[in-house]
Amino acid sequence: MRILIVDDSRAMRTIVIRTLRQAGYGEHTLEEAINGAEALKVIEKDPPDLVLSDWNMPEMTGIQLLEEIAKRSIKVKFGFVTSEGSPEMRRRAMDTGALFLITKPFTPESFQSTLKSVVG
């Protein structure tokens, strides 16, 4: 399985990768993108199995990325990993097509319990 991690912070991409490994997903191919625009190029060329995206990023936000994916009818499992988890954001995320929203800070256990139902 290919997992694309999208976040403008290299520190956070490192944390997500570390947490994925601790949650038992380390044997999968983990790829990175620094913002929504770069992620969209990757997804258009060869859609990964799962996208884990931050919400707030320069150039193209996570929600803008998801909207562009939907416009292009690209089938990809998508979830947010973000510092904000307000009911309004969760609603907007799900209405746009996200499968889940994990809030920071997160633990390997929260990744496991969320991702298990999405990718097994």
Place this chain on the structure above:
Amino acid sequence: MQVTEQDLCQIAEMVWTTVLGLDVAPTSGGASEDGALIGCVYISGAFDGAVTLESTPGMVRRASSILFGIPEEQAEDGEIRDTLGELINIIGGNIKGLLPEPSRLSVPEVLSGEQQRADLPSRCTLSSATFRCGAETMRVTLHKRDDKGGADADSDR
């Protein structure tokens, strides 16, 4: 809803423990001013203000070392700024959850000395909490924009 010092303490402790694996304890007094680094996120909308994390350089360097898996002395400026930015992003996002909605969170910034002098005085402090992690200190502050004619510093955010 009022965001109290206790709220700031709980959020900062949660972030330090979960993200860095470090224990922190509230302490009295301000964070050390000498060379303090300041990370900032702005909140706009139903609430108009900012959240700042002031930290000793040693604390941010230690955090960078943990996050990037490198010796502290090898942490470069870019990694230190990235680390501080992500820590304030997480803290700010969690504090935003306690504030009136709908509001937006900006991307994080690490403030230069000039930005600190230009921007932060236009805001009043709603609550603040100082912490100690070993020999290092940091302070989390929730600011509200001063409606009494402070500089309109974030009108284009």
